Structures are given as structure tokens and as C-alpha cells.
Amino acid sequence: MGSLEIVQIPVLTDNYVYLVHEPSTGATGVVDPAVAEPVLAALGTRSWRLGHILNTHHHGDHVGGNLALKQATGATVVGPRADAARIPGLDVAVGDGETVRLGAAEATVFDVPGHTRGHIAYWFRAADALFCGDTLFALGCGRLFEGTPVQMWASLTKLRGLPDATRVYCAHEYTQSNARFALTVEPDNAALVARASAVDAARARGRPTVPSTLVEERATNPFLRPDSAAIRRRLGLAAAEDAAVFAEVRRRKDQF
Ligand code: ZN
Ligand code: FE
Numbered sequence: 707m708g709s710l711e712i713v714q715i716p717v718l719t720d721n722y723v724y725l726v727h728e729p730s731t732g733a734t735g736v737v738d739p740a741v742a743e744p745v746l747a748a749l750g751t752r753s754w755r756l757g758h759i760l761n762t763h764h765h766g767d768h769v770g771g772n773l774a775l776k777q778a779t780g781a782t783v784v785g786p787r788a789d790a791a792r793i794p795g796l797d798v799a800v801g802d803g804e805t806v807r808l809g810a811a812e813a814t815v816f817d818v819p820g821h822t823r824g825h826i827a828y829w830f831r832a833a834d835a836l837f838c839g840d841t842l843f844a845l846g847c848g849r850l851f852e853g854t855p856v857q858m859w860a861s862l863t864k865l866r867g868l869p870d871a872t873r874v875y876c877a878h879e880y881t882q883s884n885a886r887f888a889l890t891v892e893p894d895n896a897a898l899v900a901r902a903s904a905v906d907a908a909r910a911r912g913r914p915t916v917p918s919t920l921v922e923e924r925a926t927n928p929f930l931r932p933d934s935a936a937i938r939r940r941l942g943l944a945a946a947e948d949a950a951v952f953a954e955v956r957r958r959k960d961q962f
Contacts, residue, residue, distance in 0.1 A: 723741075772794040
């Protein structure tokens with residue numbers, strides 16, 4: 707049972723909340739509800755009943771709606787075991803390699819520390835959908851608030867290895883500014899240049915640039931490309947470890 711209906715709800719300044727609906731059973735979840743009201747409205751117009759809240763990490767723009775949604779719907783809150791104490795209303799703690807069920811659909815959980823120490827991602831393999839919160843962004847990656855570059859690189863390595871067709875449902879619309887930075891790191895990457903102009907065109911029309919696909923990210927996202935000879939030359943790190951190249955790209959982005 708592969709199909710999932712995914713509804714993207716833009717909230718706050720640049721956050722995306724996702725409804726995930728499994729049609730054969732009607733099971734419905736929400737990923738990272740920053741706020742409750744727009745989620746309740748989106749459920750209401752579809753007559754969907756919320757059963758699960760799936761959190762990737764503890765930041766307020768990902769869990770802010772947990773308690774109000776739990777109160778309104780009785781939904782079960784699922785979140786990272788490594789951060790259980792910081793997830794409001796947590797009912798079910800999960801970690802690396804465990805499975806979360808949503809009706810007939812299944813998500814594999816990955817521990818992806820770096821942005822926060824307890825960050826997780828949910829991969830619905832049969833639906834080719836990855837919910838990665840603030841770990842991997844379209845053309846970017848999350849800031850290292852609580853982790854080291856080595857940790858974050860290990861986390862991104864797990865996600866980078868998923869199938870080409872995987873759609874990357876990240877939690878923020880940061881792509882346009884990420885593209886500007888990416889072009890400073892790898893200006894001669896033709897796929898990146900083309901993608902950056904497609905992103906500009908989409909944003910000019912007010913369209914989302916998320917989800918992207920993993921095959922696009924591997925070809926254009928500088929944070930997934932520390933093995934690129936062009937990036938290494940540009941950074942003067944021809945012989946460094948991948949994690950060290952990643953760390954330098956992240957350091958430059960922090961100052962961009
Ligand atoms: Zn965050
Ligand atoms: Fe966030």
C-alpha cells in the first residue's frame with residue numbers, strides 16, 4: 707500500500723506543516739505542527755480525523771501546535787526518544803530503525819542529530835516521501851545548534867543514500883536564499899545554475915519549491931556534495947575528509 711495523500715500547509719513566516727493521509731484506512735497524521743488552527747482547518751475541509759502527530763525535533767516552530775491538536779483530536783504524539791523531555795505531550799518515543807505505522811503505511815525512523823541532539827526523520831519508503839524537518843533542506847541543511855559537523859555529516863549521509871525518487875518534504879521554504887549561497891560554492895555546476903533560476907521563477911509566482919527530490923539534491927545541494935572535486939578545489943580542501951569539507955561549507959553558510 708504505497709499511496710499517501712500529502713497536504714502542504716504553509717504557516718508562520720516560512721514553515722511547512724504536512725498532513726499525511728493514508729486513503730485505504732483513512733489514517734491521518736500531521737508532521738511538525740507549528741500551530742494548530744491551520745491544521746484543524748485543513749483537516750475540517752477534508753473531513754479527516756487526526757490520529758498522529760509526528761515531530762522531528764523540539765523547536766517551537768515544529769511542536770507549537772502539539773498540545774492544542776492533542777486536546778482537540780486526541781491524537782497520539784510521536785517524537786524522538788533522544789529528546790523525549792522536550793516534546794510537548796509526547797506519547798510514543800521512537801529512534802533509529804524503528805517503524806511508525808499510519809494505517810497501512812509505514813515510516814522508518816532515522817536518528818539525524820546535528821541541528822538538535824534529538825532530531826529524527828520519517829521515511830515512508832513505499833510512498834517515496836521523506837519528512838526531514840530541519841536536517842536536510844532544499845539546497846541546504848539545518849544550522850548546527852546542538853551537534854558537530856561530524857554528527858550532521860553522518861546524519862546527511864543516511865538521507866543521501868535513499869532512493870533517487872524520494873521526495874524531500876523539509877520544514878522550511880529557504881530554497882531561494884540557499885540557492886544564492888550554493889552558487890558561491892559551486893558556480894559552474896550547470897544543474898545548480900538551472901535549478902536556481904527555476905527556484906527564482908517559482909518564488910516569483912508565489913509557488914513552493916518544496917518538495918524536491920533526492921536525485922536533485924544530490925546533484926545540486928552543496929551540503930550533500932563534499933566529494934565534489936569542484937567544491938574541494940574552490941575551498942582549498944582537495945585532500946580533506948568529506949566531513950571536513952562539509953564543515954567548511956556549513957561554516958561559510960553561517961557567515962553568508
Ligand atoms: Zn529547528
Ligand atoms: Fe524549524
